[in-house]
Amino acid sequence: MNARVRKRPERLLAQPAIIMLLLWMIVPLAMTLYFSTQYYNLLYPGKSAFVGLENFAYFFNYPSFWTSILNTIVLVGSVLVVTVVGGIGISVLVDETFPGQGIVRMLLISPFFIMPTVSALVWKNLLMNPVSGFLAWVWKLFGATPVNWFADWPLLSVITVVSWEWLPFAILIFVTALQSLDREQLEAARMDGARGWAIFRYLTLPHLARPIAVVVMVEAIFLLNVFAEIFVTTNGGPGDATTNVPFLVYTQALLEFDVGAASAGGLVAVVLANIMAIFLIRLIGKSLTER
Amino acid sequence: MANKKPNRAPARTLRIIASWIVALVIFFPILWMVLTSFKSELDAFSMPPHFLFSPTLENYKEILARANYLHYAWNSIVTAGGATILGMLVAVPAAYAFAYHPTRRTKDVLLWMLSTKMLPGVGVLVPIYLISRDLNMLDSKTALVIIFALINLPIMVWMIYTYFRDIPYDILEAARMDGAGTWQTMFRVLIPVSRGGLASTALLCLILSWNEAFWSLNLTTASAAPLTALVASFSSPEGLFWAKLSAVSTLACAPILVLGWLSQRQLVRGLTFGAVK
Numbered sequence: 001m002n003a004r005v006r007k008r009p010e011r012l013l014a015q016p017a018i019i020m021l022l023l024w025m026i027v028p029l030a031m032t033l034y035f036s037t038q039y040y041n042l043l044y045p046g047k048s049a050f051v052g053l054e055n056f057a058y059f060f061n062y063p064s065f066w067t068s069i070l071n072t073i074v075l076v077g078s079v080l081v082v083t084v085v086g087g088i089g090i091s092v093l094v095d096e097t098f099p100g101q102g103i104v105r106m107l108l109i110s111p112f113f114i115m116p117t118v119s120a121l122v123w124k125n126l127l128m129n130p131v132s133g134f135l136a137w138v139w140k141l142f143g144a145t146p147v148n149w150f151a152d153w154p155l156l157s158v159i160t161v162v163s164w165e166w167l168p169f170a171i172l173i174f175v176t177a178l179q180s181l182d183r184e185q186l187e188a189a190r191m192d193g194a195r196g197w198a199i200f201r202y203l204t205l206p207h208l209a210r211p212i213a214v215v216v217m218v219e220a221i222f223l224l225n226v227f228a229e230i231f232v233t234t235n236g237g238p239g240d241a242t243t244n245v246p247f248l249v250y251t252q253a254l255l256e257f258d259v260g261a262a263s264a265g266g267l268v269a270v271v272l273a274n275i276m277a278i279f280l281i282r283l284i285g286k287s288l289t290e291r
Numbered sequence: 292m293a294n295k296k297p298n299r300a301p302a303r304t305l306r307i308i309a310s311w312i313v314a315l316v317i318f319f320p321i322l323w324m325v326l327t328s329f330k331s332e333l334d335a336f337s338m339p340p341h342f343l344f345s346p347t348l349e350n351y352k353e354i355l356a357r358a359n360y361l362h363y364a365w366n367s368i369v370t371a372g373g374a375t376i377l378g379m380l381v382a383v384p385a386a387y388a389f390a391y392h393p394t395r396r397t398k399d400v401l402l403w404m405l406s407t408k409m410l411p412g413v414g415v416l417v418p419i420y421l422i423s424r425d426l427n428m429l430d431s432k433t434a435l436v437i438i439f440a441l442i443n444l445p446i447m448v449w450m451i452y453t454y455f456r457d458i459p460y461d462i463l464e465a466a467r468m469d470g471a472g473t474w475q476t477m478f479r480v481l482i483p484v485s486r487g488g489l490a491s492t493a494l495l496c497l498i499l500s501w502n503e504a505f506w507s508l509n510l511t512t513a514s515a516a517p518l519t520a521l522v523a524s525f526s527s528p529e530g531l532f533w534a535k536l537s538a539v540s541t542l543a544c545a546p547i548l549v550l551g552w553l554s555q556r557q558l559v560r561g562l563t564f565g566a567v568k
Binding site: 111 | 303306307309310311313314315317318320321323324327336337338339340381382384385387388389391392394400402404405406407408409410411412413414415416417418419420421422441444445448473498501502504505508509518519520522523525526533536537540543544547548550551552555556558559
């Protein structure tokens with residue numbers, strides 16, 4: 001690396017990217033910080049005033065706020081568990097070559113490329129509709145009463161849709177990682193009499209440690225921001241059953257026009273994300289830059 | 292790599308069948324969407340569902356006849372395409388500087404860039420909304436292009452950096468010996484050599500921008516709204532036009548799905564910043 005360190009004006013080529021990202025980060029954050037201390041409602045312009053920490057107090061005493069934090073944690077946590085465990089299982093399943101493997105993999109990763117608004121609508125209307133959805137028909141086939149998914153199990157339904165979107169990402173990464181697993185080592189282990197579970201536990205799983213970390217990090221970034229799926233399916237409801245932090249801030253800002261409160265909520269979201277970010281970058285950052 | 296031991300054959304068959312079943316279950320919602328798009332509205336809503344039906348292109352005709360579909364599609368193309376071009380123009384030089392002229396702080400800068408990706412959209416939604424309003428850029432494609440480019444920039448810099456790092460410096464040095472300047476080296480040597488990596492980076496930016504919904508739903512109403520917003524407008528309970536909804540969805544997703552299929556291998560490397568090979 002050191003051999004490459006050369007003092008040349010080429011370094012300036014990084015400046016546009018750095019300056020753009022710096023502006024993108026600092027300007028809005030500073031404004032958010034400022035607004036969060038103001039009474040500022042777009043419906044009553046000119047009535048803005050400094051209110052100190054009142055917006056935060058309002059948010060912290062707002063029952064939906066704690067629900068939204070809890071919903072965010074449950075959503076991110078469940079989807080991570082489902083996609084990592086499911087992803088590993090399915091990747092191991094399709095790892096060995098077989099006829100049609102290419103097609104199977106194409107089918108498996110497809111949901112990742114579908115836009116969130118589409119997957120939300122397809123699940124809500126074509127699959128989970130209690131009257132004419134496909135799942136209702138399957139339920140009736142087995143003599144069960146169809147479930148009114150988004151009304152009776154709202155958060156579970158959202159988790160299902162989001163997991164379906166992100167499972168392919170995990171599969172994509174794990175399948176690729178498994179290809180670099182040393183086949184000779186695998187054969188040697190088999191010769192020594194190691195069977196399925198032992199091979200998985202002592203060979204496959206350790207090999208997947210880094211890919212798992214990458215999947216958790218990338219997914220966490222996106223899952224903390226889940227918005228379209230909720231916007232399209234439940235609109236945060238019923239009540240606040242599926243309201244996560246992004247959705248709550250959206251309702252405060254663009255539906256109730258309360259800029260002060262929305263900014264306070266936005267800052268809480270930033271803090272929440274940063275706690276995760278620090279944790280994740282510590283965990284993974286090192287292995288990404290060093291080799 | 293195929294297992295040729297005969298005694299494992301039944302297990303292998305079972306495994307293949309299981310793989311196919313899992314793949315079909317996961318793909319089913321997409322398949323069902325495409326099938327529904329060829330049904331009449333009556334067939335689409337019928338219970339039990341019709342697996343055999345006489346396919347019709349009625350829905351597609353109607354969707355395309357409404358000129359507004361093309362309006363949304365055009366917005367998607369312009370915003371996603373514009374963001375990709377703008378992003379590449381900024382990301383390639385940055386990645387070049389980071390890969391070949393690093394300083395002691397380069398690693399920190401790279402990690403910092405990644406951390407801006409973790410800045411949740413809601414944290415900056417209010418200011419961006421107000422800035423766009425004051426600049427008269429609400430519902431404008433330009434605003435979306437800039438925002439999409441910025442939210443994808445960290446990943447693009449990382450991806451390209453990963454690809455550049457694998458290209459030996461000697462190649463660039465040789466070009467330099469032959470008297471090529473920075474720009475010549477970049478355009479004549481570096482970019483041709485890393486064409487594949489650059490293409491998949493651009494592709495990923497295109498896919499992410501095409502599917503992006505948070506900013507496009509919150510900053511556009513009609514004139515700049517891309518396909519994500521058009522599809523979301525079908526979420527109102529009044530319009531139960533499932534066959535048409537399916538047709539719009541299929542049209543909105545098909546190009547990106549095909550691109551995704553074609554580029555899956557390269558995407559993995561980029562998405563994991565080279566940490567998984």
